[in-house]
Amino acid sequence: SAVISQKPSRDICQRGTSLTIQCQVDSQVTMMFWYRQQPGQSLTLIATANQGSEATYESGFVIDKFPISRPNLTFSTLTVSNMSPEDSSIYLCSVDLSGYEQYFGPGTRLTVT
């Protein structure tokens, strides 16, 4: 397994602003993932982030709204841009250690007012 941390753990933001969420892993990993979990819902994959290349976004998610950085093998950021109340969710990062298992960070609870 891996130790994965996320910052911030929670935040309350105003409509129209942006928030950057950080994900740090205690070991080098090739693939990192960002998920959104809307209130009372399951997880939906936003994008896959490989170090040294552009993130790959899933249908319904665009880079302008959710820009992702992956500067090295232990770190990634997800920005939620121009936020609206509909962006209120838990955002989770995960890492793939073995090609078929994902381990998750503790999540960031975002509330947009």
Add this chain to the structure above:
Amino acid sequence: AQTVTQSQPEMSVQEAETVTLSCTYDTSENNYYLFWYKQPPSRQMILVIRQEAYKQQNATENRFSVNFQKAAKSFSLKISDSQLGDTAMYFCAFLKYNNNDMRFGAGTRLTVKP
């Protein structure tokens, strides 16, 4: 596309009893992985158990075991000797072989009662 269905939105069980959570999935793939994740109120997603589709033997991790029926595309989770700490949302997940897009079910909220 692969879909994962958890038909039990909520379940409850008495402490020390056994409970089974259901999961079915739809796929045309032959090679894939199935998972059960636990999400307690702390919201940390915790991997409970994993099953490789090519293995006929059901996976077991201490009090947690699965009943994997590949032909029926069914993947249920049995929790034995339920403990209060088992109270959580449980998500069934599907991952196609050599693919990174993990698909999750809607989740089952399990409450263990003292």
